[in-house]
Amino acid sequence: MTDVAREVGVTAKTVSRVLNDEGPVAVETRERVMAAVRKLGYQPNLMARNMRVGARDAAIGLVIPEMGNPFFGTVAGGVEGVIRERGLTLIVGSSSENAELEHSLIATFLARRVSALIVVPSAGSDHRRLRAERVAGLPIVFLDRPPVGLTADNVVSANRQGAQIGVAHLIAHGHRRVGFVGDLPAALYTRRERFQGYRDALSLAGLPFDRALVDSGHDQEAAARATLRLLALDDPPTALFAANNLASMGAVLALSRSGRRDVALVGFDDLPLAEALDPPLTVVAQDPAGMAAVAAELVLSRMDGDRSKARRSLVPTRLIVRGSGEVPAPRT
Amino acid sequence: MTDVAREVGVTAKTVSRVLNDEGPVAVETRERVMAAVRKLGYQPNLMARNMRVGARDAAIGLVIPEMGNPFFGTVAGGVEGVIRERGLTLIVGSSSENAELEHSLIATFLARRVSALIVVPSAGSDHRRLRAERVAGLPIVFLDRPPVGLTADNVVSANRQGAQIGVAHLIAHGHRRVGFVGDLPAALYTRRERFQGYRDALSLAGLPFDRALVDSGHDQEAAARATLRLLALDDPPTALFAANNLASMGAVLALSRSGRRDVALVGFDDLPLAEALDPPLTVVAQDPAGMAAVAAELVLSRMDGDRSKARRSLVPTRLIVRGSGEVPAPRT
DNA sequence: ATGACATATGTCAACGATGACATCGAATAC
DNA sequence: GTATTCGATGTCATCGTTGACATATGTCAT
Numbered sequence: 001m002t003d004v005a006r007e008v009g010v011t012a013k014t015v016s017r018v019l020n021d022e023g024p025v026a027v028e029t030r031e032r033v034m035a036a037v038r039k040l041g042y043q044p045n046l047m048a049r050n051m052r053v054g055a056r057d058a059a060i061g062l063v064i065p066e067m068g069n070p071f072f073g074t075v076a077g078g079v080e081g082v083i084r085e086r087g088l089t090l091i092v093g094s095s096s097e098n099a100e101l102e103h104s105l106i107a108t109f110l111a112r113r114v115s116a117l118i119v120v121p122s123a124g125s126d127h128r129r130l131r132a133e134r135v136a137g138l139p140i141v142f143l144d145r146p147p148v149g150l151t152a153d154n155v156v157s158a159n160r161q162g163a164q165i166g167v168a169h170l171i172a173h174g175h176r177r178v179g180f181v182g183d184l185p186a187a188l189y190t191r192r193e194r195f196q197g198y199r200d201a202l203s204l205a206g207l208p209f210d211r212a213l214v215d216s217g218h219d220q221e222a223a224a225r226a227t228l229r230l231l232a233l234d235d236p237p238t239a240l241f242a243a244n245n246l247a248s249m250g251a252v253l254a255l256s257r258s259g260r261r262d263v264a265l266v267g268f269d270d271l272p273l274a275e276a277l278d279p280p281l282t283v284v285a286q287d288p289a290g291m292a293a294v295a296a297e298l299v300l301s302r303m304d305g306d307r308s309k310a311r312r313s314l315v316p317t318r319l320i321v322r323g324s325g326e327v328p329a330p331r332t
Numbered sequence: 333m334t335d336v337a338r339e340v341g342v343t344a345k346t347v348s349r350v351l352n353d354e355g356p357v358a359v360e361t362r363e364r365v366m367a368a369v370r371k372l373g374y375q376p377n378l379m380a381r382n383m384r385v386g387a388r389d390a391a392i393g394l395v396i397p398e399m400g401n402p403f404f405g406t407v408a409g410g411v412e413g414v415i416r417e418r419g420l421t422l423i424v425g426s427s428s429e430n431a432e433l434e435h436s437l438i439a440t441f442l443a444r445r446v447s448a449l450i451v452v453p454s455a456g457s458d459h460r461r462l463r464a465e466r467v468a469g470l471p472i473v474f475l476d477r478p479p480v481g482l483t484a485d486n487v488v489s490a491n492r493q494g495a496q497i498g499v500a501h502l503i504a505h506g507h508r509r510v511g512f513v514g515d516l517p518a519a520l521y522t523r524r525e526r527f528q529g530y531r532d533a534l535s536l537a538g539l540p541f542d543r544a545l546v547d548s549g550h551d552q553e554a555a556a557r558a559t560l561r562l563l564a565l566d567d568p569p570t571a572l573f574a575a576n577n578l579a580s581m582g583a584v585l586a587l588s589r590s591g592r593r594d595v596a597l598v599g600f601d602d603l604p605l606a607e608a609l610d611p612p613l614t615v616v617a618q619d620p621a622g623m624a625a626v627a628a629e630l631v632l633s634r635m636d637g638d639r640s641k642a643r644r645s646l647v648p649t650r651l652i653v654r655g656s657g658e659v660p661a662p663r664t
Numbered sequence: 665a666t667g668a669c670a671t672a673t674g675t676c677a678a679c680g681a682t683g684a685c686a687t688c689g690a691a692t693a694c
Numbered sequence: 695g696t697a698t699t700c701g702a703t704g705t706c707a708t709c710g711t712t713g714a715c716a717t718a719t720g721t722c723a724t
Binding site: 041043044045046047048050051057059066067068069070072073074076077080084089090091092093094107108110111112113132220249252253256271272273275276277278289 | 373375376377378379380382383389391398399400401402404405406408409412416421422423424425426439440442443444445464552581584585588603604605607608609610621
């Protein structure tokens with residue numbers, strides 16, 4: 001900036017004024033400054049600008065478990081789309097579902113003085129340490145899963161209700177033994193909520209809960225094995241509810257590999273090729289882009305000074321009927 | 333930092349020394365400083381640190397077309413994994429395949445003084461403007477597609493060879509009329525290369541090239557329509573080559589919706605549920621994580637002072653045979 | 665005892681930008 | 695014709711941190 005100033009024959013302050021459309025500047029000076037800026041290829045140093053008096057970095061930090069997972073990728077894209085309009089940049093880190101990594105990412109973001117944080121908590125993480133930041137007024141929004149040990153804004157899917165509707169759909173097709181294929185660890189918030197929804201549906205229909213019909217796996221192959229274990233039971237389920245996208249894929253794989261077309265299946269979270277599967281996969285779809293948008297808007301309103309009480313936003317889910325959930329229960 | 337210093341009764345410089353393990357510091361002082369740091373919850377301000385003497389931001393900027401696409405999501409995750417070990421943070425922006433947005437993202441990253449750039453170019457973008465930065469020594473690596481109007485490091489898939497192998501696989505199963513479903517715009521580097529590979533395979537097998545067998549669509553539904561148009565020809569193809577993941581999904585959908593199980597299909601780029609499709613989808617798999625790692629390592633070596641000539645890395649592809657490519661050609 | 669040297673800490677300036685306040689001439693007001 | 699205001703620009707200090715250099719003690723060899 002000093003170079004530009006020297007080139008034009010003014011002070012850095014005048015250049016600053018031109019670049020920020022601030023205060024009165026003679027038209028001719030403005031033009032000469034702009035010319036020099038172009039000539040020297042000057043670009044303002046955002047780091048220096050942001051460093052001034054307590055100012056924060058014009059960026060928001062986002063922590064997600066995994067970037068390759070389209071659910072979280074879509075979340076990241078949704079957040080970026082909203083904040084970009086405000087001139088904010090997105091800084092991302094993936095925690096690999098590791099609480100320690102999540103914490104170190106958050107620490108890095110805080111050290112960078114980001115303007116806000118959006119966090120998808122990992123299993124087992126604890127957010128007590130963020131209390132001071134929250135008190136200091138830093139906007140923090142939790143996404144997909146609520147914070148632990150801290151009261152703060154959060155945006156989650158209608159997990160319980162969605163799962164209940166999905167399972168009810170299976171029951172409506174005559175199934176009385178519905179298996180549950182979930183995630184590990186079982187302590188995960190989403191898994192817990194969806195499991196509750198599963199039980200809700202059972203009891204609403206007057207069906208007994210059978211612990212033997214619940215199995216888990218934390219990746220696609222593990223979920224496939226869990227599915228096979230359920231089908232190998234003496235009194236096996238005639239329908240399955242898969243509580244997340246990996247579990248769905250695992251169940252689909254297991255059914256496809258074993259050629260079982262007589263088992264009904266409803267998955268939680270939509271898949272890109274769900275329609276092309278045989279049978280097409282019925283799912284309870286979430287709205288990752290919508291959740292991201294809600295979270296980002298919430299962050300922006302907090303940045304604008306909204307000091308109201310921390311709130312939870314429930315983002316609705318939607319049952320998409322495609323065929324796999326409509327496989328009828330076998331006659332007994 | 334001043335607060336910590338005051339608390340302990342030393343100067344900021346001493347605190348700085350403790351935090352950076354620099355110079356001699358009395359053990360007792362070190363401990364008292366650390367205690368004060370914990371007590372006050374002090375966190376160093378990275379922006380101020382990075383601002384010193386020409387230093388760059390300890391972050392690298394990544395521009396990808398779309399975060400929701402697992403291919404690019406995996407790329408982002410791969411890059412982050414490598415650079416994190418070096419204490420670098422990832423700043424991401426998505427260009428939505430829009431050259432102007434890509435440019436403005438790059439400009440933002442430059443203003444932030446990122447330590448390096450990794451760019452997946454959009455269709456139609458021009459990178460001439462980055463010449464000055466390159467000359468100034470900023471590491472810039474292009475990923476998946478080469479730069480335009482600029483010589484710089486780039487990491488791309490073995491598109492042409494991979495496509496050739498995929499199409500040859502179809503020809504080996506007796507197909508003489510192989511359709512090509514590609515992306516729009518046709519000017520896209522990857523589409524062009526894969527198209528060349530397609531033609532290579534045809535001529536190696538002594539088959540004629542028929543312009544009528546080439547169609548395109550730039551999203552899943554458009555690709556599905558293109559597929560249907562090809563199948564509706566008077567002399568239709570008996571096999572299809574889909575030149576990217578969206579085209580593959582479109583083709584799969586079109587075949588599944590129209591119940592055509594007699595058409596062979598090979599896709600470029602693997603899909604999560606490829607194995608669960610009916611028939612399971614044969615693909616030429618790319619290695620997004622591998623590409624990301626190569627690009628990130630390249631960036632790091634440039635940051636370490638590697639001033640050698642710009643180079644291109646070709647990342648191999650792999651044919652994964654699953655069934656859809658083995659549908660035999662009908663007898664004539 | 666005296667310099668040479670290491671150890672432990674301090675002082676100061678600088679990175680790039682911008683708020684607060686100052687200056688100076690010209691235009692307007694009375 | 696002097697006072698007031700405004701327009702255009704400059705001066706200075708500051709944000710948080712760290713390099714370069716300085717100072718102050720203590721240790722040791724001669």
